[in-house]
Amino acid sequence: MANLLCCCGYKNRLVDGMARNMKLLIRLTSKRAHIKSIAQSCQIERNVCYNSFLLSNSYSNLRQIDMRKLLVFRLSTSSVRLVRSFSNNNKFCWKCGGKLRSDNSFDDSIHPAEKFYCPHTECKALQPPSNEDYFKQFSLPLHYNVEVSELTRRYKKIQQRLHPDKFIHACEEQKRHAAEQSSLINKAYDTLLKPVARALYMLELNGLSLEEGEVAVDSSLLLEILELNEEIEELQEETQLKTIFEENRDKINQLIAKIELAFQEHDYSRAKQFIAEIKYLVNIEDKIKEKTYFH
16 A cells, blocks of 8 residues: 555645646546556556546546556656557657657658667667558558569668567567567569559458459460460470560559559549459469579
């Protein structure tokens, strides 16, 4: 009980640090469920006590809650870590509580990995993964027709800064964030790099999916694919294979442009049709790559 000190009647005894943290929590917590999570989910190394969080039936404006009704958090330097439990959008640093930089998409003057770190020079802590889509992870515009060379360049620059090997001597918190961030970036890169995976992901972003057999592919294309497969199996001359590869790549690029336009126009049924077709062409390309060294 000695650690549980009620704020009611003790407003003047609140230390500056405690007041700042309380204001931050109020700013971050805007729903009743979030209030409840303060009592149930906070994981700091000090005792946390609560009383009046659950007394009020109105949570529409937390700034109106009387500070005197709140119980004192027994604060320590680590208590600011509580902030990360309430910031689903990673707007505040888990370590120092400072505000993180706003989205720096399309700003080439900023290193693509900077967005993953606290911007405050006295902190510079690596942040946990955000809920941003894969395009924003690389600060790229949300377009299907991705410039692969630029995607790869950004991927390499980010991984140079986020790879877990860079955090061997860091605290456990930073090591965990590095592993999670690196894994997310790898997954995002693999998805955006491949035309089919990228298209399916963009459908997912729009709440859609493409089920097997959902779209009927033109029989003439299927016949062409069958003949190409047989021809690739028989051919051994790399020059001939390269010719087929380049012709097939041109068809893929044409479909990529059509899929991009379909997404821009929100014509998802047409996008699905083109995605079903590009799957076959990408399979042809992969088959040729297995027999040759060129890409």
